[in-house]
Amino acid sequence: MERSFKKEVAQLRLGEGEIFSGEGILAVTKALLQSGVSYIGGYQGAPVSHLLDVMVDSSELLDELGVHLETPTNEAAAAAMLAASINYPMRGAVTWKSVVGTNVASDALSNLSSAGVIGGAMIVIGEDYGEGASIIQERSHAFAMKSSMCLLDPRPNLTSIVDTVEKGFELSEASNMPVMLQLRIRACHISGRFAARDNRPPLISRNQLLSEPDFNIDRFCLPPSTYLQEKHKIEYRLPAAERFVTENKLNEVFDGDLSDIGIITLGGLYNGVVRALERVGLSDIYGASRVPIYVMNVAYPVVPKELEEFCLGKKSVLVVEEGYPDYIEQAVHVALRKADVQTRVLGKQVLPKVGEYTADVVLGGVEKFLELEASGNLTASLPSSAITHSNALKARAAELLGTPIPPRPPSFCTGCPERPVFSAMKIVEKELGPTHIAADVGCHTFSALPPFNLGNTMVGYGLGLASSAGVGPNFGKRVISIMGDGGFWHNGISSGVASANFNKHDSILVIMKNGYSSATGWQFLPSSKGNRFGGETGMSIENALKGLGIKWVRTVRTYNVSKMAKTLRQAVTETKKGLKVIIADGECQLARQRRLRPLLKKRLDSGRRVIRTRFGIDDDLCTGDHSCIRMSGCPSLTIKPNPDPLRTDPVAHVNNECVGCGLCGEVAHAAALCPSFYRAEIVQNPNIWDRLLDSWRQALIGALQGLVRA
């Protein structure tokens, strides 16, 4: 890890009554320590990476408390950690990005929840749904239902979130169920404050060791225990959970005078509902709503009795839940039907079935609900429709703008070591024709976007190579798979490489070795140069491949496009069959810059010689075709108005963010593009020799230039 979270770490030490001020996900981190967890683990991924990052930097505090921190290589391993709470009364928490992480972890989660826990077990999931999400759009809700885990969805303010974490552990222990705490992207990143409580050193910990193993076949997932466990889940645990939820008022009712209607919302969507009501004049800014609201901070299990009580006497209610299927709406229907309560239930018929419930979406749904269900007197008294106003504004904007604003998709960073690999692929594709490319999860997935448009499928993390197993043998050319070093250690080493070799695949695998789990914030990997303990990992991709019996392995520095293209060509045309692995070696440029910049600054400030390298383009030689951009897409390789009065097309231009990675020159060379590129090395703090050499050169070159047309 290259970043430091010193400030955040200090906040984790706050005691009773002190004010914590920071991000949502950090509040969860503090709440875990306040809950007395014995162990914490997880796999990095937005929006929950910070939880682990900060913990990694808090080793001193964790040592004091005796809390064990684990950074496993995937979510399945993280979930399996929770097994500690099956036998022993110790609390533990793990975290990952969901739904994908939950998918990976689901085997362990099923077994864990079958066995049940006696120590509180919490899974903090960052629900990566809606704008800003990087994954397939699904709800994690079903996992809680199918495995009988509790699903918490607190109101998005720090106090509610922290209280829910603490209560969540109690709920887990009261019901023997593992508990999932769901936080949406924006909730993970909200800033706010809450009054802290003291951290609780766990009763069982690295400082208070267990001495006796607990043997109990009832807690072991093997028939016949599994049948008993299933029965226990349904007959004991779920009712216990429901009881706890009601007794502790985990769900909240906000009463209002318009008692013939009501809104049932998940906790995470509560703020949006209140703002919508406020905009139509039915709530004040503090949440005093005239429409009664039932807030489900516990999304699963639902408590039928509470639903029944809330709906009794109401003509109709609106259910606000994001995504599909509409589990809550269905549950409300079932609960009311069984209790023979005749309240009308509206949900996805006035709100969209899919997509994020943004402010305007909720506002539109609430207005529609009121229009349909509220009494005529009420609707007449409401101010003019806010959603009509908002739509008119957007229509006017569209009219004025004429054409839609073009999208700005994410891309490889300036100087990214992965970009040259795709430049090389483009070059080889041009020569040898296109082939199927099985992409993987990581920054390299951006290859599927302009300007490269490379990648035919993407079915999951570390699964690039595995996903070529069906298409490869049925394709007329050798297919190419991509995998990052993150994906390799996550599962690709087994599901990809071992499996491909086991099945005698004849295909090409490109492993992007940038040294970190870069897309998630530069966490260390087994093949990173260092580890979080300040030492070396002692593992490498090359050794692993050797151990797996892969014969054809080439390591190529990514920036050497010609060599990369040559190696790819070799891999494509090689007559011998078998898996060919190219390790594309280049450190994540962001991490590299983060590491180098302070060092360079120090050197410069102390007057020592530093060579700054960057690229440039001669305007008068650039013809404005922009082939170079189509081969690279580097953010620092852009365009500018043509200074030539005879030309109109903009010229290519290298801006000052250039880090001099060298790709421009390589691409110009490898693709025989254009002579307008130059590399400039600026000698900062030059020594005497530099100065002498330079003035001598200047003099001679000046003389030559003077010879012509004086």
Place this chain on the structure above:
Amino acid sequence: MSEPLVRPITVLIAAMGGEGGGVLTDWVVKAAEHAGLLVQSTSIPGVAQRTGATTYYVEIFPIPISELDGREPVFALYPSAGDVDLMIASELLEAGRAIQNGYVSPDRTVLIASTHRVYTIGERSDMADGRLDEGPVRRAAQELSRRALLSDFKRAADKAGSVMNAVLLGALAATSVLPMVKQDSFVAAIRAGGKAIASNLTGFEAGFQLAMSAKGQEVPTQSLVRPKVSSRVERLINEVKDDPVPVREIIEHGVRRLESYQDLSYARLYLTRVSRVRAVDTTHDKSLTQEAARQLALRMAYEDVVRVAQLKTARERMDRVRAEIKAVPGEPVRVTEFLKPGIEEICSLLPGAIARPLLRWAENRNLTEKLHIGLALKTSSVTGFLAMWLLARLRPIRRLGYRFREEQLMIDAWLHQVCVGAQRAPELAREIISCARLIKGYGETHRRGYKNYERIQETLIAPALDGDMPFGDAADAIEKAVAAALDNPDGSALGDVLLGTADASKPAVAHAAE
């Protein structure tokens, strides 16, 4: 709910990943906290942190915590269309996106936007000019905002030696949309950040002043310095003094360009060629002549190794490089050029009798694209510069070379078609002229462009001039074909368009034959 309606003040910040939008948001949050106010920010960094477009949303409650008696407002996590008090956009297109999404409204929103452009990948990778028209965005910004502060904050930041988010914070502080947050709270927020405090404060001050004086005018891009030219060139230019000013300016540039490219007589040839078009140009403003003169100058100054060497060894060049890469006076700069001359480039300087068989041989063996010499030449060193300088001295023998003749033949053929077209219909001539846009660049780019040009010439221009196609249709078809040729590099779009027009024109042709 009897007290006056107090609502949170809403601030939406649109930025691109890696631009420091998060830091700006933190400063706003810290400033509000410093002023004793409740505040909440949210963001969706996600994958957008890799240069994509993203937003940060802040709500600030204007009543100080001390007067709230423990009550807390329910902050929203999403901005609402028509419900944003302050919109900050770190770039013009992102301002446009915010406007499109309804986050700028005439009754509420103060818009602070930097007018500089960070081009999208679509705009950048266009084969000609794919830049978005800025006019509508600027007009919409003015019309749809309560007040718009549009200025090049990037330039202001560069000038202040600071970063843009600090300058934007200064502008924000000056707009008084957040009246309860005083300037010292913003300053305190920057100080609390603990990083690059001095330069951030300078940037803050620059932004504050910029917004206070609300000048925000943009400095026009620097005008070009006219190169010194010999009196003989002046005399040549004098010959066209009767043309309208815009035409004359283009021709003047053309004459200078070609004199330095080859020699005076080449410049004279240029004038002769221009006069052929002028003679048949019936437009009142001589716009055909103007456009033909522009394209002709570019075609005649085609790119070859000698041209590259000339420009790379030009006296002004090193100053331009130093300015571009921001080298401080006294810092030696080493420059490496990336050249990859191929068999085509070498042959272009050889006489046709040698060049033609050589090129044929290479093409038969599929070697045209393979026979390249990759050179990394240090033009800052004496030997490297000398090599380049000597190459530039080959200018006189360019005339003897194979390519020179080929180019002149092609130019004359094109010009002939332009002139014939002008006699038929000016709009047809205009489109024939514009086809010259396709022929540019080096190596593969040049080959591709030329091939596209030939396809259009054969399928559309020649039939049109032969009267096999109505002029208006032909002009439209050529325009479409040129756009298609510039649409994608593999030429498939052009193929589709040509196929379409060929089919469409068939009945017309048959009809004409009847």
